[in-house]
Amino acid sequence: MTQTTRTRDIVITDALTKRYGDRAAVDGVSLTVREGEVYGFLGPNGAGKTTTLRMLVGLVRPTAGSARVLGGNPGDPGVTARTGVLIEGPGFYPYLSGLDNLRVMSRYRGLPDTAARDALARVGLADRGGDHFRGYSLGMKQRLGVASALLGEPDLLILDEPTNGLDPAGMVEMRSLVRELAAEGHTVLLSSHQLTEVQDICDRVGVIVAGRLEAESTVAELRGGSSILVRATPPDRALSVAAAIAGAESVSRVDGGLRVDAGEEFAPRLIAALVAAGVEVFDVHSSERSLEDAFFEMTDQTMEVSR
Numbered sequence: 001m002t003q004t005t006r007t008r009d010i011v012i013t014d015a016l017t018k019r020y021g022d023r024a025a026v027d028g029v030s031l032t033v034r035e036g037e038v039y040g041f042l043g044p045n046g047a048g049k050t051t052t053l054r055m056l057v058g059l060v061r062p063t064a065g066s067a068r069v070l071g072g073n074p075g076d077p078g079v080t081a082r083t084g085v086l087i088e089g090p091g092f093y094p095y096l097s098g099l100d101n102l103r104v105m106s107r108y109r110g111l112p113d114t115a116a117r118d119a120l121a122r123v124g125l126a127d128r129g130g131d132h133f134r135g136y137s138l139g140m141k142q143r144l145g146v147a148s149a150l151l152g153e154p155d156l157l158i159l160d161e162p163t164n165g166l167d168p169a170g171m172v173e174m175r176s177l178v179r180e181l182a183a184e185g186h187t188v189l190l191s192s193h194q195l196t197e198v199q200d201i202c203d204r205v206g207v208i209v210a211g212r213l214e215a216e217s218t219v220a221e222l223r224g225g226s227s228i229l230v231r232a233t234p235p236d237r238a239l240s241v242a243a244a245i246a247g248a249e250s251v252s253r254v255d256g257g258l259r260v261d262a263g264e265e266f267a268p269r270l271i272a273a274l275v276a277a278g279v280e281v282f283d284v285h286s287s288e289r290s291l292e293d294a295f296f297e298m299t300d301q302t303m304e305v306s307r
């Protein structure tokens with residue numbers, strides 16, 4: 001029987017699990033990456049991101065569960081040919097130019113020499129293609145890594161921490177490159193422990209903590225919407241007035257005031273009700289939860305956030 005995968009689902013895992021001894025590095029992960037999206041696989045160091053990605057490209061055998069990639073099995077030649085992979089840095093030759101490094105790779109894979117030039121141009125390195133790899137900045141090295149993943153125009157790009165170690169300018173460049181690649185029709189699955197990046201460039205995210213997928217949703221859903229922060233006195237009366245009009249479940253005490261889970265369009269009504277009840281209002285502002293806040297609330301883990 002031939003199993004057909006809906007074209008919209010590029011990667012599907014079902015309870016994917018990898019155990020090393022009695023420890024599960026990846027524990028029952030079921031995720032879906034859809035066609036054309038940038039999917040951020042987010043989690044702290046050691047959460048199981050690399051192990052999951054390795055299973056998706058056939059480098060690690062699952063202990064249990066399964067994965068389908070581009071409608072086939074991970075590691076199948078037909079799937080591998082359509083997948084561009086950057087996991088833990090490809091081994092480039094330091095004394096070869098960037099272009100020659102790509103040529104070596106494209107010949108090895110039976111691709112025409114033009115593939116190397118095309119890939120180099122796509123990551124904005126066409127002008128520096130003749131320079132030795134060892135003279136490249138870290139950002140250029142990372143871009144060359146992405147170029148190597150782009151050889152042969154794959155449908156799916158799997159990038160493990162593509163912005164790791166980049167300076168702020170390099171990160172901005174890498175982010176716009178990833179968005180461009182998605183706009184050109186590539187599906188991108190990238191991992192990161194840097195929340196701010198995921199927040200900016202990903203359509204959807206999967207959050208993995210200690211091997212388990214804790215959440216999978218759009219960035220907006222994960223944030224859980226916006227809220228209004230109010231500083232008013234007396235605080236108890238402010239709380240009961242807000243609860244009466246917004247619903248008790250939407251109102252909570254926070255440091256220095258109260259939080260109402262609602263969009264800013266709710267603020268005028270809230271202020272009017274507070275004032276009518278004799279509450280003195282000192283400050284009202286709306287705030288969007290960052291993905292970072294959402295993540296901290298979801299787990300008690302300490303995330304390594306690079307600044």
Ligand SMILES: Nc1ncnc2c1ncn2[C@@H]1O[C@H](COP(=O)(O)OP(=O)(O)OP(=O)(O)O)[C@@H](O)[C@H]1O
Nearest residue numbers: 020024025043044045046047048049050051052193
């Ligand atoms: N070959 C292996 N043998 C034993 N344990 C392993 C092996 N590979 C990974 N692990 C363990 O599995 C867990 C998950 O590792 P993994 O590299 O997948 O995490 P990660 O989320 O990619 O983290 P990082 O961002 O640090 O790379 C870690 O505890 C790691 O030590």
